[in-house]
Amino acid sequence: xxxxxxxxxxxxxxxxxxxxxxxxxxxxxxxxxxxxxxxxxxxxxxxxxxxxxxxxxxxxxxxxxxxxxxxxxxxxxxxxxxxxxxxxxxxxxxxxxxxxxxxxxxxxxxxxxxxxxxxxxxxxxxxxxxxxxxxxxxxxxxxxxxxxxxxxxxxxxxxxxxxxxxxxxxxxxxxxxxxxxxxxxxxxxxxxxx
Numbered sequence: 001x002x003x004x005x006x007x008x009x010x011x012x013x014x015x016x017x018x019x020x021x022x023x024x025x026x027x028x029x030x031x032x033x034x035x036x037x038x039x040x041x042x043x044x045x046x047x048x049x050x051x052x053x054x055x056x057x058x059x060x061x062x063x064x065x066x067x068x069x070x071x072x073x074x075x076x077x078x079x080x081x082x083x084x085x086x087x088x089x090x091x092x093x094x095x096x097x098x099x100x101x102x103x104x105x106x107x108x109x110x111x112x113x114x115x116x117x118x119x120x121x122x123x124x125x126x127x128x129x130x131x132x133x134x135x136x137x138x139x140x141x142x143x144x145x146x147x148x149x150x151x152x153x154x155x156x157x158x159x160x161x162x163x164x165x166x167x168x169x170x171x172x173x174x175x176x177x178x179x180x181x182x183x184x185x186x187x188x189x190x191x192x193x194x
Contacts, residue, residue: 101121
């Protein structure tokens with residue numbers, strides 16, 4: 001490798017190594033507004049006193065970044081209405097956004113209908129959502145079936161999310177710089193050295 005090429009490649013190699021070693025920067029928060037409709041099913045009685053019930057909710061709808069499906073599991077003490085759980089939002093390409101939430105079930109004038117008020121925290125995920133952070137207010141409504149074992153659920157999330165750029169992005173930029181340097185060398189007719 002000739003000295004000109006070495007001089008060209010050395011700074012790019014240094015930048016590539018520095019970019020790989022640097023902690024990822026978090027992007028500025030963007031709005032997170034999503035709504036889903038589905039079924040919340042009682043899957044377990046955690047404690048018959050209360051009762052304390054475990055629910056699983058499967059829903060579809062619309063959210064940012066093509067997050068079209070929603071799944072959550074939560075435990076709610078139906079005597080107090082206090083509960084908490086975890087959620088997974090899934091995009092069409094399979095990337096997942098993970099979160100946790102607290103919820104308060106609020107009775108309405110109709111015994112089979114409840115309102116939901118809560119707070120969600122985003123805790124990372126896969127693909128685009130690896131390292132994601134943020135919070136959102138959770139609101140919704142549950143309309144229980146006559147047997148009380150399931151409910152039609154309507155959920156809305158309103159808040160913000162910050163995504164962490166993938167570490168590979170810096171490496172791709174450095175690789176692009178290397179390609180440009182090599183191409184420039186060829187165009188200048190640089191002759192290979194000893």
